[in-house]
Amino acid sequence: MFSQFTLQDLGSLGEFVGALGVVISLIYLAQQMRQNTTSVRAASFNSMTENSLRLLEYAIRDGDFAGFLHRAESNPSTLSPNEMVRWNAYMTAVYRHFGNLVYQYRVGALDRQMWQSYRDTLKQHLSTPSWRAWFEENQAMFSSSLVDLVDRIASELEAEERT
Numbered sequence: 001m002f003s004q005f006t007l008q009d010l011g012s013l014g015e016f017v018g019a020l021g022v023v024i025s026l027i028y029l030a031q032q033m034r035q036n037t038t039s040v041r042a043a044s045f046n047s048m049t050e051n052s053l054r055l056l057e058y059a060i061r062d063g064d065f066a067g068f069l070h071r072a073e074s075n076p077s078t079l080s081p082n083e084m085v086r087w088n089a090y091m092t093a094v095y096r097h098f099g100n101l102v103y104q105y106r107v108g109a110l111d112r113q114m115w116q117s118y119r120d121t122l123k124q125h126l127s128t129p130s131w132r133a134w135f136e137e138n139q140a141m142f143s144s145s146l147v148d149l150v151d152r153i154a155s156e157l158e159a160e161e162r163t
């Protein structure tokens with residue numbers, strides 16, 4: 001039976017088996033990449049949620065901080081120099097968080113539904129004049145994507161105020 005096959009036939013069979021192996025390997029690799037992408041997205045989302053909770057935790061656990069935050073949001077000009085440092089640090093952390101969320105959404109790690117809820121949260125914060133003023137004074141520290149988003153939200157808020 002084997003004597004009927006030429007070396008050329010065996011070479012062709014080898015090429016076919018090799019090509020089949022490549023196709024099977026590519027299918028397996030694509031499946032693994034899909035699973036890894038899902039895992040990376042889930043880990044990324046978990047990290048974003050943990051960061052959101054860490055930012056909220058200050059006001060939840062510390063009544064003094066909650067009072068400070070209320071005063072800072074109401075009228076930052078009443079803050080002491082030490083409190084201004086605290087306000088600036090807090091606002092920097094919050095806006096860095098939102099900048100990360102903008103990036104995560106842009107690269108596809110955050111789905112549209114979750115992005116919309118975070119965007120709505122940012123819009124709610126920006127409806128407080130002190131939040132908007134702070135960002136306008138410090139926008140050079142943040143990505144152009146976040147600056148553009150804040151500008152769009154500010155325009156939405158202004159349009160809503162006119163109606």
